Amino acid sequence: MEVGFLGLGIMGKAMCMNLLRNGFKVTVWNRTLSKCEELVEHGASIGETPAAVMKKCKYTIAMLSDPSAALAVAFDKDGVLEQMCTGKGYIDMSTVDADTSKKISEVISKKGGYFLEAPVSGSKKPAEDGQLVILAAGDKVLFDEAIPAFNVMGKKSFFLGQIGNGAKMKLVVNMIMGSMMNAFSEGLVLADRSGLSQQTLLDVLELGAIATPMFKMKGPAMIQNNFTPAFPLKHQQKDMRLALALGDENAVSMPVAAAANEEFKKARSMGFGDHDFSAVYETVKTYGHSK
Numbered sequence: 001m002e003v004g005f006l007g008l009g010i011m012g013k014a015m016c017m018n019l020l021r022n023g024f025k026v027t028v029w030n031r032t033l034s035k036c037e038e039l040v041e042h043g044a045s046i047g048e049t050p051a052a053v054m055k056k057c058k059y060t061i062a063m064l065s066d067p068s069a070a071l072a073v074a075f076d077k078d079g080v081l082e083q084m085c086t087g088k089g090y091i092d093m094s095t096v097d098a099d100t101s102k103k104i105s106e107v108i109s110k111k112g113g114y115f116l117e118a119p120v121s122g123s124k125k126p127a128e129d130g131q132l133v134i135l136a137a138g139d140k141v142l143f144d145e146a147i148p149a150f151n152v153m154g155k156k157s158f159f160l161g162q163i164g165n166g167a168k169m170k171l172v173v174n175m176i177m178g179s180m181m182n183a184f185s186e187g188l189v190l191a192d193r194s195g196l197s198q199q200t201l202l203d204v205l206e207l208g209a210i211a212t213p214m215f216k217m218k219g220p221a222m223i224q225n226n227f228t229p230a231f232p233l234k235h236q237q238k239d240m241r242l243a244l245a246l247g248d249e250n251a252v253s254m255p256v257a258a259a260a261n262e263e264f265k266k267a268r269s270m271g272f273g274d275h276d277f278s279a280v281y282e283t284v285k286t287y288g289h290s291k
């Protein structure tokens with residue numbers, strides 16, 4: 001199966017490698033074109049623009065940072081929509097809001113193409129291991145045709161119905177994750193400031209009812225102040241912002257998420273945007289120190 005792949009950041013690169021490893025022919029594009037080189041070493045071809053990739057491939061996948069990147073790659077000059085036509089499929093796996101997906105979807109269906117939004121749950125390691133959870137919505141025909149690709153990138157693919165439902169599900173999940181990361185950071189700081197061992201806290205958490213892979217995966221690095229990015233904090237804050245907007249639309253009060261969003265904003269202002277989202281721990285440490 002020949003596919004196009006647009007966006008070779010932390011996630012896109014790992015997802016693309018899995019496609020190549022599993023026998024897919026892949027044509028890649030990235031805004032910073034030099035990032036294509038490593039994929040080429042593993043057998044990928046390069047497309048000079050998103051339009052060139054679309055022209056060549058029946059199916060094209062995108063994994064981009066945020067709504068403005070998703071819209072630019074679709075609508076700008078040399079973008080995806082220039083080459084969209086009957087029978088072609090576009091699958092946007094970026095985390096965006098439902099409105100962004102709908103804007104892209106409407107134009108694609110007018111041109112006779114197929115569109116799926118398919119954001120993923122799971123970070124750099126699950127992407128490398130082909131263990132993502134795929135949250136797709138849109139054209140069911142395209143979903144069925146994309147299953148061979150989804151099966152090498154993920155461990156489970158959900159089809160959630162109409163466009164927007166994949167984006168909304170992803171935002172709900174990440175809203176919970178961002179709030180949990182804040183509570184976890186506060187717990188780590190509280191343990192330390194009250195004279196407890198943070199490592200012992202991690203051991204206790206792992207054995208109890210609130211044990212979670214996220215605490216196990218992030219905790220040891222956090223207490224070493226290691227925030228090498230797997231999920232960049234700026235993207236987590238974008239997800240909190242978009243989830244809060246979804247809350248506004250639906251009149252859902254979310255004070256916990258709103259407070260968590262403020263912490264992520266603070267972390268960005270302190271220069272942690274490109275660090276892992278667990279770096280929110282640094283803001284809790286800094287501002288939580290009142291003695």
Ligand SMILES: NC(=O)C1=CN([C@@H]2O[C@H](COP(=O)(O)OP(=O)(O)OC[C@H]3O[C@@H](n4cnc5c(N)ncnc54)[C@H](OP(=O)(O)O)[C@@H]3O)[C@@H](O)[C@H]2O)C=CC1
Nearest residue numbers: 007008009010011031032064065069095123124230231235
């Ligand atoms: N990292 C993670 O753990 C997870 C991330 N996600 C989501 O997946 C998406 C990608 O995340 P991730 O790979 O971590 O992010 P990165 O920041 O590593 O990569 C972002 C990608 O988007 C491209 N990009 C940004 N702006 C533009 C633009 N205006 N035009 C064209 N391309 C653009 C970048 O290109 P360039 O290289 O030129 O900068 C890069 O390829 C995000 O929506 C994120 O929220 C979802 C699940 C997990």
Ligand SMILES: O=CC(=O)O
Nearest residue numbers: 120121122123231
């Ligand atoms: O979006 C991030 C993730 O870990 O999922």
